[in-house]
Amino acid sequence: MKPINFIFVLLPITIFISIQALFPITENASPHLSYTKEDSLYYETLHDTAMVELIRYDSDFMLDIKYATKDNFTKQVLYDCPRAFLRKKVAKDLLNAHKEFKKLGYRIKIFDGYRPHSVQFKMWDLTPDKRYVGNPYKGSMHNRGCAVDLTLVDNNGKELDMGTPYDFFGEEAHITYNKLPEQVLSNRRVLKQVLEKNGFRALSTEWWHFSYNRNVYNILNIPIPCQQEVREIK
Numbered sequence: 109m110k111p112i113n114f115i116f117v118l119l120p121i122t123i124f125i126s127i128q129a130l131f132p133i134t135e136n137a138s139p140h141l142s143y144t145k146e147d148s149l150y151y152e153t154l155h156d157t158a159m160v161e162l163i164r165y166d167s168d169f170m171l172d173i174k175y176a177t178k179d180n181f182t183k184q185v186l187y188d189c190p191r192a193f194l195r196k197k198v199a200k201d202l203l204n205a206h207k208e209f210k211k212l213g214y215r216i217k218i219f220d221g222y223r224p225h226s227v228q229f230k231m232w233d234l235t236p237d238k239r240y241v242g243n244p245y246k247g248s249m250h251n252r253g254c255a256v257d258l259t260l261v262d263n264n265g266k267e268l269d270m271g272t273p274y275d276f277f278g279e280e281a282h283i284t285y286n287k288l289p290e291q292v293l294s295n296r297r298v299l300k301q302v303l304e305k306n307g308f309r310a311l312s313t314e315w316w317h318f319s320y321n322r323n324v325y326n327i328l329n330i331p332i333p334c335q336q337e338v339r340e341i342k
């Protein structure tokens with residue numbers, strides 16, 4: 109073989125094959141579990157009921173955890189740390205919805221996921237109105253890790269116009285309220301359609317709240333943990 113052939117043909121092929129051998133591209137059974145390989149393997153072992161952190165599954169989720177700040181309707185800090193957890197089964201279906209949103213050019217921004225039961229009581233003390241706050245004596249789907257408050261952002265991270273801010277407790281936030289610009293109605297439609305297709309049910313009074321309708325799990329009252337190495341709430 110001429111040296112020129114070796115340099116331009118055989119050498120690149122040899123290098124490519126060597127790289128493949130060192131870093132094999134394997135078919136991942138759960139392609140969503142993309143945070144780290146170690147996380148992926150770990151999450152595979154968990155039961156569907158485990159409470160898992162969303163961004164460990166998909167780092168494209170944006171987080172704006174209002175109840176970890178005073179910028180919420182209670183004007184109090186209700187969580188120790190700004191993290192979002194859901195039951196593994198719920199998280200997986202949300203991930204499938206996220207994949208669809210990403211194909212449309214959007215990403216999900218999470219305002220709230222699992223919410224400790226004691227926080228539900230605090231909310232209810234201030235706003236005992238079951239249209240906008242779940243009755244803690246029955247338990248909210250958030251307390252079960254089965255509800256998520258969310259919106260959509262565009263490719264620049266800008267929130268789509270949904271007509272009202274998050275936790276706007278009034279008629280304009282109701283999903284049947286239609287005295288809104290066509291673009292707002294269309295944004296709400298996309299949000300609802302994709303989530304409903306993936307196992308979530310909209311709440312008639314809050315465009316941002318979606319409950320899981322494939323399973324219901326127990327109420328928990330474990331605080332949102334702060335240690336980053338804690339990957340699940342047990």
Ligand SMILES: C[C@@H](N)C(=O)N[C@H](C)C(=O)O
Nearest residue numbers: 240241242248249257317
């Ligand atoms: C408080 C609000 N973000 C919310 O999630 N409301 C529903 C009804 C709930 O508390 O379950």
Ligand SMILES: [Zn+2]
Nearest residue numbers: 255256257317
């Ligand atoms: Zn909610």
